[in-house]
Amino acid sequence: MVTEHPDYEQEKERLTYTKHYMEEILTAAEGKHEDFKGNIKEAFENLDYLDSSLSYINILVNAKFIEMNTADIEHLKRVESKPYFARIDFKNKESGEHDSYYIGKVSLFRKDTQESLIVDWRSPVANLYYDGRLGEVEYETEDGEVAGNLTLKRQYVIEEGKLEEIRDIDITTRDELLQDSLSGTADNRLNEIVSTIQAEQNEVIRSDLSKPVIVQGVAGSGKTTIALHRISMFIYTFAENTSPEEMMILAPNDLFIDYISQALPDLGVDQIKQTTFTEYVRKSIGKKVKIVHPDQKFLQILEHETEEELLEWASHFKGTFSFKTLIDRYLADVEKTYRVNDDFKVEGFTIYKAKNVNRLFFEDYHYLPLENRVKKVKNVLQANFKKKKKEMIKVIEQKFEDRFDQLYYSMKQTEERRKRVVHLNDQKEKKIDRIKKTTNKVVTEYMKQYPKVDVFQAYHELMSEKDQLLHYSNGELTKQQAAYLAETFQERRKKNQYELEDLAPLLYIHTQLKGMKKKWQAKNVVIDEAQDYSVFQFYALKQAAGTDLFTLLGDLSQGIHAYRGIESWQEVMDEVFPKASYRTLKKSYRTTVEVMNLANDLLGVHLPHLDSAEPVVRHGSKPKFLPLQKEADAPALITSEIQSIMEKGMKSIALLTKTMKEAKELAELMKATSYECQLLEETQQLTQGKIAIVPSYLAKGLEFDAVILVNAKDHYTDHEIDIKLLYVAMTRPLHYLSMIGPSEDSFQLNPLNRTLFQTEQG
Numbered sequence: 001m002v003t004e005h006p007d008y009e010q011e012k013e014r015l016t017y018t019k020h021y022m023e024e025i026l027t028a029a030e031g032k033h034e035d036f037k038g039n040i041k042e043a044f045e046n047l048d049y050l051d052s053s054l055s056y057i058n059i060l061v062n063a064k065f066i067e068m069n070t071a072d073i074e075h076l077k078r079v080e081s082k083p084y085f086a087r088i089d090f091k092n093k094e095s096g097e098h099d100s101y102y103i104g105k106v107s108l109f110r111k112d113t114q115e116s117l118i119v120d121w122r123s124p125v126a127n128l129y130y131d132g133r134l135g136e137v138e139y140e141t142e143d144g145e146v147a148g149n150l151t152l153k154r155q156y157v158i159e160e161g162k163l164e165e166i167r168d169i170d171i172t173t174r175d176e177l178l179q180d181s182l183s184g185t186a187d188n189r190l191n192e193i194v195s196t197i198q199a200e201q202n203e204v205i206r207s208d209l210s211k212p213v214i215v216q217g218v219a220g221s222g223k224t225t226i227a228l229h230r231i232s233m234f235i236y237t238f239a240e241n242t243s244p245e246e247m248m249i250l251a252p253n254d255l256f257i258d259y260i261s262q263a264l265p266d267l268g269v270d271q272i273k274q275t276t277f278t279e280y281v282r283k284s285i286g287k288k289v290k291i292v293h294p295d296q297k298f299l300q301i302l303e304h305e306t307e308e309e310l311l312e313w314a315s316h317f318k319g320t321f322s323f324k325t326l327i328d329r330y331l332a333d334v335e336k337t338y339r340v341n342d343d344f345k346v347e348g349f350t351i352y353k354a355k356n357v358n359r360l361f362f363e364d365y366h367y368l369p370l371e372n373r374v375k376k377v378k379n380v381l382q383a384n385f386k387k388k389k390k391e392m393i394k395v396i397e398q399k400f401e402d403r404f405d406q407l408y409y410s411m412k413q414t415e416e417r418r419k420r421v422v423h424l425n426d427q428k429e430k431k432i433d434r435i436k437k438t439t440n441k442v443v444t445e446y447m448k449q450y451p452k453v454d455v456f457q458a459y460h461e462l463m464s465e466k467d468q469l470l471h472y473s474n475g476e477l478t479k480q481q482a483a484y485l486a487e488t489f490q491e492r493r494k495k496n497q498y499e500l501e502d503l504a505p506l507l508y509i510h511t512q513l514k515g516m517k518k519k520w521q522a523k524n525v526v527i528d529e530a531q532d533y534s535v536f537q538f539y540a541l542k543q544a545a546g547t548d549l550f551t552l553l554g555d556l557s558q559g560i561h562a563y564r565g566i567e568s569w570q571e572v573m574d575e576v577f578p579k580a581s582y583r584t585l586k587k588s589y590r591t592t593v594e595v596m597n598l599a600n601d602l603l604g605v606h607l608p609h610l611d612s613a614e615p616v617v618r619h620g621s622k623p624k625f626l627p628l629q630k631e632a633d634a635p636a637l638i639t640s641e642i643q644s645i646m647e648k649g650m651k652s653i654a655l656l657t658k659t660m661k662e663a664k665e666l667a668e669l670m671k672a673t674s675y676e677c678q679l680l681e682e683t684q685q686l687t688q689g690k691i692a693i694v695p696s697y698l699a700k701g702l703e704f705d706a707v708i709l710v711n712a713k714d715h716y717t718d719h720e721i722d723i724k725l726l727y728v729a730m731t732r733p734l735h736y737l738s739m740i741g742p743s744e745d746s747f748q749l750n751p752l753n754r755t756l757f758q759t760e761q762g
């Protein structure tokens, strides 16, 4: 009973006091809101269309106030029913002061007394809650380390503004709040984690924000959670000079973005750019390139079709640093075509020698992308031309003066001389006039000798010619490989298509040739499911974003796109992020011990080199295998499973198939049942309350209370990609896993430890 806690009364009072103050603030803020609105209305009424600047400023200022005020009100309202979730008591060693800090999602100060009512979870002192054990501790602040004694660490359960529970944590007490949180259902889970972030996760979230971080974390270790919290941390820490729009999170598909976007407002980071790699490339290079659906190739590989070896090789090669180097060699030759031979001359005057123009281009502005260099050269030529115009006129005048003098000396004053003088004068005037009238067009004319910068043309020229590829590969490609790359590229070009692997080179070439607009650069980039990226993708992104402040989170065991993704994190550090710190997360928070044990055994038996996960102790029932006699029986079996799952109070349920084809067929079959199902394709959003049908490769990153693997036709083989796919599928449920298929073999269960799952008979 919460009322039995010795500090209950005191804590209840504190909560009432805090809530009361919040109400006051909210009422005041809403009042202010009305004032601002009133001001705007007044400004509109007084709008003088001849001299409106003052009223406009008034409107703008008040609109800005409304915007700020609305954000503050929104944040406060969101936490009103749960102002804080923990408290720490800390005795400062130096000053001897002993203070209590209440930790919540947003900070709150009493404006009148400056008393801190709630400290933000991202503040330095709050680190003690996540990291510190009771006793001697220290925490880092901007002004250095603060040492002292942590005398209390307390958690609260507050529901609808009511204090429901108080838990004091010392070294031995297990973190009950975490256990509670993990046993909850899948809806709303991402939102509430801030109070139960674990020390190893906290370390990643707070790890040096001025350095890249690479996180290898097992399935369910909180990578997505950490990604979002680290962004929030970055925005909080650099609030003064970073706006959320300058942060970018890259997720594997729109389905996933929809899933994470629910958690963003709560963390105060809803304004950040959330996109997929494909969308980022399309938008930043300003062309909606048509991509062959990546699943096509994935399925070809998954179904082990012919030519698989070269297909996999080509996908992999296009993501390597070697390919980047090949492109660099080619671009160096493209650059050479920008060397000019003609001096820049106007009316016989040399304004800029070719040699100097080339020096500008190849030396002074070498650090810029080609297109920007061309612009710079143009600017310099224009400025020089403008400056030299007067000088040129003077020189012409002087030249003609000399010629007049010559005439006067050499001829007598005759009609003939007069005619010549008039003619000369005419010539002079015309020449001067021409110079005066010469506009910057001469520069534009001169600039025409530069080739047009065209990213696509450059890439096409390289990729369509096997001899070029061979030449620039410096002996790294065989004739057969170069021919394969060129042929497949040309084939796709006929249909005006590219493949996913072409995006990194296109992005890279774009950045090298044209540079990246400010809008598409970023101060910090977070990539979830980073194991599916290639080294070249990371490199191209780093160049385009203009920063190396990347947080990469991924799991090599879930690398189902390994044919085009990375093989180890080491290569990413070696080639792209040498300053990165590397961390691993081994604990899994999503799944029960029983489910995780089976998934671990699968990896252990088939891919023993990969990390297995250590589940946080939370038990459930053993995964179940249910034999399927014939496909038509599937709906009945599934229906009875769903029913029993629902009876246990679980809400979100997914049926995972191996392929999209089977998912579609299953969706058709399920129409005959009384359950409403939703076939999830890449661009769709999850609808709450419906049973999701998802091919397992699209379920990556998602989670459900219960998962039923359905496999009537497309069985999982012991091929590496199948095992990884099966591992992904098995690690999606929070509480319950069952498998429906013709035989245990269809889930590769045979070689596994039989005590780890139950069959229908028990």
Ligand SMILES: Nc1ncnc2c1ncn2[C@@H]1O[C@H](COP(=O)(O)OP(=O)(O)OP(=O)(O)O)[C@@H](O)[C@H]1O
Pocket (backbone or CB within 6 Å): 178, 181, 182, 189, 190, 193, 196, 197, 198, 201, 217, 218, 219, 220, 221, 222, 223, 224, 225, 226, 555, 558, 589, 590, 700, 701, 702, 703, 731
């Ligand atoms: N500290 C925590 N407190 C409470 N719940 C947590 C904590 N860390 C993770 N979780 C929960 O564990 C589940 C898995 O987290 P998350 O999806 O972030 O893991 P992941 O590493 O991205 O997984 P995967 O690689 O399998 O997609 C989520 O339900 C999340 O809410």
